[in-house]
Each structure stands twice: as C-alpha cells, then as structure tokens.
Amino acid sequence: MSVETDVKTLVIDEQEVSARAGQTILEVARENDINIPTLCHLEGLSDVGACRLCLVEIKGSNKLLPACLATVQEGMEVSTNTERLQKHRRTILELLFAERNHICSVCVSNGHCELQTLGQEQGLTHIRLPYRNPELNVDASHERFTLDHNRCILCTRCVRVCSEIEGAHIWDVMGRGINSLIISDLHQDWGSSACTRCGKCVQVCPTGALFDKSKIGSDHPKYPEFLPYLNLMREAQ
Amino acid sequence: MTIEELEQIAKNVKQENEKYDYEINVCMDLACASQGADKLKDALVKAAEAGAKKVLVRRTGCMGPCSHGPLVRVDPEERLYRRVNASHAEAIVKSLGGAPVPELQCDLDEHFDKQVRVVLENAGYIDPEKIDDYIARDGYKALLIVLTEMTPSGVIHRITESGLRGRGGGGYPTGLKWGTVAKAAGDVKYVVCNGDEGDPGAFMDRSVMEGDPHRVIEGMAIAAYAVGASKGFIYVRAEYPVAVSRLTTALREARRHGLLGNNICNTPFNFDVEIRLGAGAFVCGEETALIASIEGRRGTPKPRPPYPASSGLWGKPTLINNVETYANIAPIVRNGGKWFFNMGSERSKGTKVFALTGKIANTGLVEVPMGIKLREIIEEIGGGVPGGHTFKAVQTGGPSGGCIPADMLDVGVSYDALLKMGSIMGSGGMIVMDDTSCMVNVARFFIEFCMTESCGKCIPCRAGTAQMFTLLTRICDGTGTMADLALLEDLCSTVKETSLCGLGQTAPNPVLSTLKYFRNEYIEHIVHKRCPAGVCQMEAVKSESEVVA
DSSP states (O other), X not given: OOOOOOEEEEEETTEEEXXXXXXXHHHHHHHTTOOOOOSSOOTTSOOOOOSOTTEEEXXXXXXXXXXXXXXXXXXXXXXXXXXXXXXXXXXXXXXXXXHTTOOGGGOTTTTSOHHHHHHHHTTOOOOOSOOOOOOOOEEOOSSSEEXXXXXXXXXXXXXXXXXXXXXXXXXXXXXXGGGOEEEETTTBOGGGSOOOXXXXXXXXXXXXXXXXXXXXXXXXXXXXXXXXHHHHHHHHO | XXXXXXXXXHHXXXXXXXXXXXXXXXXXXXXXXXXXXXXXXXXXXXHHHHSSSOEEEEEESOOSOGGGOSOEEEETTTEEEOSOOGGGHHHXXXXXXXXXXXXXXXXXHHHHHTOOOSTTTTTTTSOTTOHHHHHHTTTTHHHHHHHHHOOHHHHHHHHXXXXXXXXXXXXXXXXXXXXXXXXXXXXXXXXXXXXXXXXTTOOHHHHHHHHOHHHHHHHHHHHHHHHTOOEEEEEEETTOHHHHHHHHHHHHHHHHTTSSBSSGGGSSOOBEEXXXXXXXXXXXXXXXXHHHHHTTSOOOOOOSSXXXXXXXXXXXXEEEEEHHHHHHHHHHHHHOHHHHXXXXXXXXBSEEEEEEEESOSSOEEEEEETTOBHHIIIIIISOOOOXXXXXXXXXXXXXXXXXXXXXGTTSBXXXXXXXXXXXXXXXXXXXXXXXXXXXXXXXXXXXXHHHHHOOSOSHHHHHHHHHHHHHHHHHHHTOOOHHHHHHHHHHHHHHHHHOSSHHHHHTTHXXXXXXXXXXXXXXXXXXXXXXXXXXXXXXXXHHHHHHHO
C-alpha cells in the first residue's frame, strides 16, 4: 500500500525546491540550507510568529509573511533576503537592543547569545535609536536559576516550553505593550513558584535572561537541541 | 412566535399609542443623560399627568446631535427642542397643540436633511428596553421572514447582492464572509458580534447597542441561520455598562418572546446569545485577539491564516462582524439587496454612521450615504468649525486612521477613497481639528494610544511604537533633530510592514498622514523650535534664551 504524498514545488531565492504539502517555508528553506533568521521560533515548540525576523517576500504579494507559519504553495516564489527585508530585520534588531539593557560585555551569554549572533549576521554596527534603559528587576529567588528581565526579549520560548513540553505552565506574560513582563505563576518569586526545576526554560532562552546560577561569569552555552529529540522519543513511545 | 403573533404585537402597540394625543420623546443616551435627562423625564411625566391632554413620555436612544442635548422631540409635530432641563417640562407640556416653546427651539434641518437613516432608523423613536416598541417598527419581521421563507443560501445571496461591506474598519464584503463560514466544514459554528469599540472619539456602536439592542440581536440571528450556527457571543467592552444592561434586557425579552432559544418560530432553528465582557484592551477588537479573550485566554492576536471563518472560537468556524454590520442586516432582508445596493458610491454601498467630534458645531452621531463629500458632512451636517476658527484637518478611523487636510474635503467618503488619502474608514470616528491643534502633537497622541494599547507580542509594534513616541515627544519638546525625523519615518515603514496584526500595521498612519500633509509643522518644530498652533511648550528655546541672558 502506498501512501500518497502531496508534493509541492516552489522557488526559494531562485533555487527550485520541493516540499510536502503543509510544510512551512522555514522548514523547507532550512532543509535546503537557505538561512532565514529566527528568534521566537524553536524546533520542537509551537510557533507564534511574534519576532517578525523570518518575514519573507512572496512574488505577487506586497504583504510579508512569517516563514515559520506560512505553508508552502505550489509554484510560489519566495525571496528571503531582499534589501527591504534586510532593512526591516536590522530595524527590528535595533528595536530589541534599545528596548532593555543588553550589555554583552557583562552578560553570561556573551558569545553564545542568539540576539548577539543575529546582530552580527545582519551587519548591525550601531544602534540609531535612543536606548530606553528601563529599570527592571532580577529574580534570583530560585535555588538553581536566575531570571534577569533586563536581558529578556519576550520571545516566550520559556512560556511555551514550560506549558507544552514540561506541562507545568509556571511562566506567562503580564502587562501589555512595552511594559510586558515574563512572570512565574501569578507574579510570585520564581523560587516560591510551582517550578519543577527541570531547567528547560533556561536551555531554550536565546539570551542571558534565564541562566544557571552555577555558571555566573563563565561560559554559558545553551543546548536547545534536546527538544526535537525529546519530542521524537515521546512520539515513539 | 409566528408572523401573525408578531403583527398582533405591533398592532397592539400602535393601538396603545393611538390613545395618546402627543408623544414626548426624551433622549436618554449618555450625553443627554449626563446633563440631567432622567430628571427631565420625571418632570415631564409629572407635568403630563397634571395636564389635561393625553401625553406619552418615552425615553429613547441617541437622537444624534449630542452637543445640543438634552434633546426632546414632540410628536406628531416632530418638534425638536434642545438644551432642555427639568424646569422646562411644564412649558413643553403647555405648548402642546400650540406654538412651540421659543427659547428651546433649534434649527437643525440642514443637519438632518442630508442624512439617510438605516442603522439609526429607530434611534429616538423607541424605548430601548421595550421589545414591543421594536416590533412595532418592523422589528424581528426580517428574522421570521428568513426562517419561514428563505434558505440559508438565499439569505447569503441577498446580503451579497446588497454589496454590504464590514463596518468594523476592514471593509471586507459581508456576503463573502458569510458564504465562507457557511461552506466551512463542521457541525458546530459560532456567530460573534464585535462590540469592542475602542477608538478615541468613536461611539457609534455604543449608541446602537444602547439605543436599539434588538436590531443587533436580530442581525446575529439571521447570520446564524445563514451560516448554520446555533450559538452567538456579543463581545462588548465593560466600559459600556449601559450597553451591557440594555443588551441583557433585550436578550431576556427576546427569549421570553420565543425569538431566541430552541425551535424559533416553530422551525428547527435554535439560536441563543451570550454576552462576554472585554476587560479594557483595545487590541481585543482585532478578531483573533477577540477570540482568545472570549475563550478566556490573554487577548493577543494570532497570525492569519487560519482565518476565523475556518478556525475561530475553540477551533470552530466562526463568523465575526461588527455591531453596525449586524444592524444593517434586518433592513436589507426586509427591503431587498437591490435597495441597499442603490445607495452609496460605486464600491461602497449603503450608509455609514459617523461619530462627529472635536472642533465642530454639531457633535454627535450622523448617518450618511456612502460617497457623500467630507465637506458636506463637516460644513453642512456638522455645522462647521465654531468660534471663528478655521478648519485644519479631519481625523478618520481612530488611531489607525490618518488626518485629511482641508484641500481634500471634496472627496467622497468610501473605503477606497479614504485609503488612497492615507486614512481608513475604520469604525467611523471623525475628529475635526481647527487651527488650534498642533498636528505633531495629534500624531503623538495617537502613537501614545497605540503604544499603551499594544499587546506586546510582536517586536515592531511593542518597541516600535514606544520609540516613535519618544521621537515625537522630542520633536514636540523642541529637542528633536532632522535625524530624529528621518529615523521616525524609517520606523514608520518597519512598524507598518512587519507588525503582526492590524493594530501595529496601521499605528503609523497618523504620523505618516501628518508628515504627508503637514510636514512644514514638523520642520517648524525642529528647525525653528516653534509650534505654529501654540500647543507645544518648547524646552530648548527657553534654555537657549536663558543662556544668552
């Protein structure tokens, strides 16, 4: 018995590629070694389309689509790195750097930070925008980990991993707009929350906002690759 | 409830009303009520009881020209009195059948003559808490016609034929939307009414919900029949307590009359409506955020597709329309799609309710046919700019809209024309500004609104609007530079093109449109440290002169 697969062919950056129906543009691009920058996307978690870095241009449409959520269509022509997209990506990164206190030299994630790497990749040499320098708290009440709001970019990976993978849902977002804040439980200290101390949120955090206390001042690489593996093993069971 | 029973109710109401020689209608909408319309009504009732003539005193919804309130209309003469208070009650009752009370008379013929009332046809004529009043004015007739004589596809055909477009702002063809939901697979479907009107200076939906709540319910029931839904939700902001209580009463009355519930009009059609309150977030007017809020989750938008028409409330196909869209349904069903199609302009059909506010003589609600010139709305219906000032701009579409200057007032109002001018139809707010308004400051006000109302999910809207606000504040303070202006324009394009939902995508509109039409004001602020309208306080100038001294 053969399972019929619906195959779509499309063009990404002038390269002809094939894909299964239902695949996202991002999945297909990565399979073909075409790099699309992402920040809120993480393999193994649901997508929210919030960081807007993976926006791509589709020929025939003026609207930019998030590659992490847009599914492939037969014959579509995708451009992932036009001048217009590069300009928007740099501006979005600038907005992030100016939003809170991202000072790489004193950050535990210096050299392992996805935001930093993206800045370098996109050729961000300086920030034109005024720095907002908000006064934000550091929650060090947890015995193993620390949350530094100053370095948080509100990608909500921690919220999603805790709710979707760990099933504890201690993280959520409070407030709105520029005053949004990641909170544990009902805005309690992380240490007194219902945290299961699994540390998944720390591993998926793209910046130094969530870090392991035992690694302060030292190299703090993170390993979010465990997620797709964990999902695979769970499905196999 | 059958059509015969409905007609009997209408007949009874008419007979009851014929017992009276005169009707005194008192506008009890918010603007009039806040100026003592309730005391006025009590005084009128008392005076009417003491007098010899048979007089019916009725409270009604918004009559329109709010700035002249409290308003009273005496029928059958259709005499409108303005700025009435309780002390005038006896004089009004005494004048019945004779000459009108001179000091209360108002001449608003020009205001009313240009209007065409479809959505507001009952405003000022019915008591919003009496279902019988609504039935007497052909209420629920359309629903019963639909249930007993029409197929769901026939209803959709009629709505499509009318050319009605969504009145919430986007202007999506209503018939097409209904057709999509009707075709969507699934047994469970929902109908949602978006009553989360949050634009500054807009109060069309509130007036409809408060003044004629049954019209919305009837529209929803017809929609439910057309798309195959049996459950509806009205999402209304908690800041509208009167609308909530009127809707609650209306729903109770409709259930009691068998117009909601199971087997309506002895057909297999079941439908009921629940009210859900918004907790004060502007972004919940966006349909995906509204759905999240009804489901009890944080009200943040989701990228579309999937559209609510295929996956909405709890993943089921969901029809979402605005209050005013539903309010148009019953008249279209009663009078036919052609009737509606023949009103309005080429691609925008029917009428539109606008909330006129700001520097204009007749502030209040107006309903005009699409295609009418902005100048007619502002100068003739609105009575122009008062106090000897000159008109500067009109802001349409709330924080997502733009400012339209004086030399573009001769353009006819339609979805496409407004879009071309850098504004939008929006839900229908219209804020008139005169020479005392600083356009930079106006842009700053709207950006501040978008900044505080941004949900914070996507970066361009969350951080972009905050940065735009900072830059605009600098320009208003007199500390802005030409580099700031360039940066502001750059941010506008990124926020507009990359934001996740409509709030962010349209947030730069007030800045972009003022930059387009009033760029010289920005330059004056930056280069000459001068606010032409005299609104902005310039810090920089002060400190410089101090240094010289």
